[in-house]
Amino acid sequence: MTEQEFYDKVGKTNGWDFSAIQCISEGVEWDFYGEVMKKSSSSHILLDIGTGGGEKVLKIAGSFSLIIGIDNSKEMIHTARTNLEKSSAANVRFFQLSAETLEFPKGFFDLASSRHCSFNALELAKVLKKGGYFLTQQVSEGDKLNLKKAFGRGQSFGEKEGSLKEMYIRDLKAAGFSKVAAFEYDADEYYKKPEDLIFLLTHTPIIPNFGEKPGDLAVMNAFIEENLGEQGIRTNSKRFLLIAER
Numbered sequence: 680m681t682e683q684e685f686y687d688k689v690g691k692t693n694g695w696d697f698s699a700i701q702c703i704s705e706g707v708e709w710d711f712y713g714e715v716m717k718k719s720s721s722s723h724i725l726l727d728i729g730t731g732g733g734e735k736v737l738k739i740a741g742s743f744s745l746i747i748g749i750d751n752s753k754e755m756i757h758t759a760r761t762n763l764e765k766s767s768a769a770n771v772r773f774f775q776l777s778a779e780t781l782e783f784p785k786g787f788f789d790l791a792s793s794r795h796c797s798f799n800a801l802e803l804a805k806v807l808k809k810g811g812y813f814l815t816q817q818v819s820e821g822d823k824l825n826l827k828k829a830f831g832r833g834q835s836f837g838e839k840e841g842s843l844k845e846m847y848i849r850d851l852k853a854a855g856f857s858k859v860a861a862f863e864y865d866a867d868e869y870y871k872k873p874e875d876l877i878f879l880l881t882h883t884p885i886i887p888n889f890g891e892k893p894g895d896l897a898v899m900n901a902f903i904e905e906n907l908g909e910q911g912i913r914t915n916s917k918r919f920l921l922i923a924e925r
Contacts, residue, residue, distance in 0.1 A: 706866035729796020733759030800854035869911035
């Protein structure tokens with residue numbers, strides 16, 4: 680299964696809505712879309728890259744004049760449009776588009792956001808107004824580290840910590856963003872039941888081909904036994920946040 684096929688499968692299943700998972704986090708230092716709203720105005724237009732099922736932007740629709748959410752996955756956009764129909768938001772639109780080519784007028788957006796999705800800094804610089812902001816939250820290389828070590832594989836496993844953050848900062852500065860502020864946290868996560876953790880691993884690329892390799896079940900059972908405590912099954916959530924001014 681290719682990465683695109685994987686994302687289409689997840690989009691059809693739940694649109695990246697993991698709200699049913701019972702998980703406690705300790706040490707999370709920001710709420711990403713809360714940070715986006717801090718830069719918002721009722722007259723602003725927001726571009727959300729990698730919008731998934733649109734759940735996040737539909738919740739903040741009242742803070743903007745218009746929100747346009749894009750995703751490369753057909754199934755994700757189908758889910759987002761279904762969620763839009765169920766909502767009361769009249770100022771949100773979803774389109775299947777690649778972040779590599781942003782087909783919008785120059786300087787059209789006041790703000791742009793990208794949560795756990797890659798982006799093209801040069802394209803963003805074209806469609807953002809001067810003085811506008813781009814905010815992105817990304818998964819750090821050290822995320823879910825004890826899980827990756829247990830399975831001997833995983834998303835960005837073995838890569839140098841901070842490499843992705845440094846690359847994105849360089850790209851944004853080269854594209855003409857005048858200021859780039861960086862933040863990060865490494866929070867503890869506790870999943871209440873094995874089913875909660877298994878759902879996460881089944882619907883994300885954290886452990887590639889989770890459950891399909893011989894021995895995965897035995898590794899999972901050993902991991903749960905070793906990391907189960909009073910609050911649940913412990914792992915970590917490592918994230919970085921970039922706020923760039925155009």
